[in-house]
Amino acid sequence: MPEIPPFSPTIALLAVAAGWQESFADALKPLGLTSRKYALLGxxxxxxxISFSELARRSRITAPSAHIAVAALKDAGLVDDATARAGAASHLEVTDxxxxxxxxxxxxIAALDxxxxxxxxxxxxxxxxxxxxxxxxxxNL
Structure with a gap:
């Protein structure tokens, strides 16, 4: 019989997360959302x-990636930039x-919970x- 490795909370949480990540993605997909888009909107x-640099920091992506992602959210009508003009700081807001x-x-997500x-x-x-x-x-909560 193989030896059972010692318990690792890190491995346990990763295993649980992997099992639910697909369900989370499947729940968001019909809405046209990915986990990243959902997090950015949130x-x-x-x-x-929020500024692009702060959004990138919180999302753990680069500022250029944040600009690209927000442009897609703006094109979809989900986000507005109230001060979108060259050289001005952005003022991002979620639309209705x-x-x-x-x-x-x-x-x-509540149903998954x-x-x-x-x-x-x-x-x-x-x-x-x-x-x-x-x-x-x-x-933070």
Missing amino acids: HIRVTPG QGRQLLEDAAAR EVFAARHPQLTDALRAHMIATFAGTD
């Missing part, structure tokens, strides 16, 4: 007026259409407690 929604799309995505919680109630409780303890008193 960052812009919670921080109206973008807010509705985020609400639709939130409903789909229910399935996860039903399958893994103890893990759900532990993750919730950890997030609350980690982010208590900060603006």
